[in-house]
Amino acid sequence: xxxxxxxxxxxxxxxxxxWLLEVEAPSVAAALEPGQFVNIRIRDSLAPFLRRPxxxxxxxxxxxxxxxxxxxxxxxxxxMKETLQPGALCDLIGPLGKGFELPEDAKTIALVGRGIGIxxxxxxxxxxxxxxxxxxxxxxxxxxDNLVGAEIFASHGGQVFTHADDTPDDVALVTDHLLRMAExxxxxxxxVCGSNRLIRQVDKLARAHGIPAQxxxxxxxxxGFGDCHGCIIEVNLDRDGESRGYREVCHHGPVxxxxxxxxx
Amino acid sequence: xxxxxxxIAGIEMKNPLTVGSGTYGHHGRFSQFxxxxxxxxxxPKTIRxxxxxxxxxxxxxxxxxxxxxSVGIPSIPWDQFETEDAPRLKALxxxxxxxxxxxxxxxxxxxxxxxxxxxxxxxxxxxxxxxxLKQGGLDFGYDPDAAYRLVSRARExxxxxxxxxxxxxxxxxxxxxQAIEAAxxxxxALVNAPRAMCxxxxxxxxxxxxxxxxxxxxxxxxxxxxxxWTLYRAISLPIFGMGGVATYRDVIEFMAxxxxxxxFGTVSYVDPMALPRALRELEAWMAQNGIDDVEQLxxxxxxxxxxxxxxxxVA
Numbered sequence: 303x304x305x306x307x308x309x310x311x312x313x314x315x316x317x318x319x320x321w322l323l324e325v326e327a328p329s330v331a332a333a334l335e336p337g338q339f340v341n342i343r344i345r346d347s348l349a350p351f352l353r354r355p356x357x358x359x360x361x362x363x364x365x366x367x368x369x370x371x372x373x374x375x376x377x378x379x380x381x382m383k384e385t386l387q388p389g390a391l392c393d394l395i396g397p398l399g400k401g402f403e404l405p406e407d408a409k410t411i412a413l414v415g416r417g418i419g420i421x422x423x424x425x426x427x428x429x430x431x432x433x434x435x436x437x438x439x440x441x442x443x444x445x446x447d448n449l450v451g452a453e454i455f456a457s458h459g460g461q462v463f464t465h466a467d468d469t470p471d472d473v474a475l476v477t478d479h480l481l482r483m484a485e486x487x488x489x490x491x492x493x494v495c496g497s498n499r500l501i502r503q504v505d506k507l508a509r510a511h512g513i514p515a516q517x518x519x520x521x522x523x524x525x526g527f528g529d530c531h532g533c534i535i536e537v538n539l540d541r542d543g544e545s546r547g548y549r550e551v552c553h554h555g556p557v558x559x560x561x562x563x564x565x566x
Numbered sequence: 567x568x569x570x571x572x573x574i575a576g577i578e579m580k581n582p583l584t585v586g587s588g589t590y591g592h593h594g595r596f597s598q599f600x601x602x603x604x605x606x607x608x609x610p611k612t613i614r615x616x617x618x619x620x621x622x623x624x625x626x627x628x629x630x631x632x633x634x635x636s637v638g639i640p641s642i643p644w645d646q647f648e649t650e651d652a653p654r655l656k657a658l659x660x661x662x663x664x665x666x667x668x669x670x671x672x673x674x675x676x677x678x679x680x681x682x683x684x685x686x687x688x689x690x691x692x693x694x695x696x697x698x699l700k701q702g703g704l705d706f707g708y709d710p711d712a713a714y715r716l717v718s719r720a721r722e723x724x725x726x727x728x729x730x731x732x733x734x735x736x737x738x739x740x741x742x743x744q745a746i747e748a749a750x751x752x753x754x755a756l757v758n759a760p761r762a763m764c765x766x767x768x769x770x771x772x773x774x775x776x777x778x779x780x781x782x783x784x785x786x787x788x789x790x791x792x793x794x795w796t797l798y799r800a801i802s803l804p805i806f807g808m809g810g811v812a813t814y815r816d817v818i819e820f821m822a823x824x825x826x827x828x829x830f831g832t833v834s835y836v837d838p839m840a841l842p843r844a845l846r847e848l849e850a851w852m853a854q855n856g857i858d859d860v861e862q863l864x865x866x867x868x869x870x871x872x873x874x875x876x877x878x879x880v881a
Binding site for chain 1: 589590591595596598599619620622623624625626627628629630631632633635637640783784832834835836837838839
């Protein structure tokens with residue numbers, strides 16, 4: 303983990319409501335694992351005051367650059383779009399948090415994402431492909447053009463199932479596809495990011511099949527490196543959910559086992 | 567080179583910069599950004615005598631030029647603090663002032679005694695912002711009598727320098743500070759983060775889990791400077807100033823108001839290098855302005871003919 307002024311390579315429209323920031327940050331990019339995040343200071347001023355945490359979308363093959371996919375939700379991300387243009391320096395801290403665990407002997411995995419949550423998964427799909435692991439993607443969004451990165455998952459050869467809420471032809475939910483595929487496909491692990499409903503569904507399936515499942519979580523953050531204790535979520539401390547406790551998303555996560563967070 | 571060293575409450579600091587107790591954890595994660603020995607003293611996060619999980623989520627929320635938060639001072643089990651954190655803190659090559667809190671006078675006395683027995687600290691900071699359960703939740707720091715009793719009890723438990731961290735409520739600031747001075751404290755620290763609330767205009771509900779929280783960051787700096795300035799005129803104890811400090815100019819401002827040492831707090835979450843940068847810039851500013859001793863800055867904003875009150879401390 304380090305703080306660095308990373309030169310902005312590009313900051314362009316990605317798809318739908320999403321933008322893609324790419325920065326040159328060799329030491330951070332080289333150390334990043336899928337599921338980890340970076341904490342970006344939009345500009346050197348009091349507004350916005352806090353940094354903004356973003357999951358890392360992808361790292362280039364040379365591991366010198368990293369990408370962040372983001373949606374413009376408020377002043378911070380609006381300024382991010384306007385000010386972090388090529389030539390500017392992006393003040394970022396990273397890599398932060400604990401990423402996804404890809405079992406050494408995994409052959410087939412499922413990636414389940416909704417909306418901007420999908421942005422946490424392409425880097426994992428890249429890693430899986432590099433290890434010869436087949437990843438099948440189950441992606442949903444409010445509209446078809448918000449299905450971030452569907453082409454990345456497709457490029458690795460696995461099947462890609464999509465659902466857009468505003469598309470009449472999309473009758474089946476991605477969870478329907480996931481359940482059906484799980485009947486004939488032995489997933490070695492599942493990964494989910496996007497909504498509590500999705501996490502619960504994936505956790506239920508993972509428990510039924512006895513396979514590991516992990517979820518990337520979000521929470522409002524201040525520091526991002528485990529010092530302020532601000533970004534806690536309530537988690538199960540045991541698989542039966544009989545004991546509950548707090549965990550910091552930035553330090554203990556952002557990736558948790560779904561059995562820990564299924565009722566978060 | 568300018569002399570940046572300062573002695574406060576008998577604690578020798580090589581420079582006047584430290585950190586607010588709520589903002590530097592026990593795990594040394596800040597040391598990934600700069601050597602902790604850069605600062606004049608370290609004030610780690612407040613410790614309780616007993617484990618406490620802290621407040622429910624959501625705990626933090628950005629507000630204009632600041633942070634609204636209600637973390638609730640989570641504390642690890644005492645055994646873990648004693649065997650893991652205290653030895654690590656003791657091994658650091660700088661004074662460590664451990665901040666402590668309790669829910670009752672007895673708990674304060676207990677944690678002060680336990681910390682003293684660890685032989686690891688240069689001083690203890692009494693965080694007076696905990697609700698006094700026996701008085702229906704009124705903070706110790708808002709009540710002169712309660713503050714006097716609490717500091718007196720703590721004084722009986724330790725020979726270490728005692729720094730009382732005050733709640734930023736102007737109506738009781740001076741009487742509480744005078745009571746603390748009379749009870750035998752060696753210094754005061756102010757301001758703690760004032761109480762605050764944010765309500766969601768859509769849901770009409772408080773926006774953080776605890777409902778009521780605190781406000782910190784540059785948004786509170788003018789208020790904090792005023793309170794330091796006020797107490798400098800009202801009591802003789804040295805002052806650790808804090809509240810929205812972000813730059814070397816803020817350090818100068820707090821010292822001119824009367825602070826002998828200055829703490830960086832919330833800004834470190836945003837810019838972990840704020841403190842070491844401010845130290846470099848303070849030194850350069852002093853050199854440029856012909857100030858060879860940082861103590862010359864303390865109270866410089868007060869009238870030339872102003873005299874600080876003599877100590878009313880009870881021996």
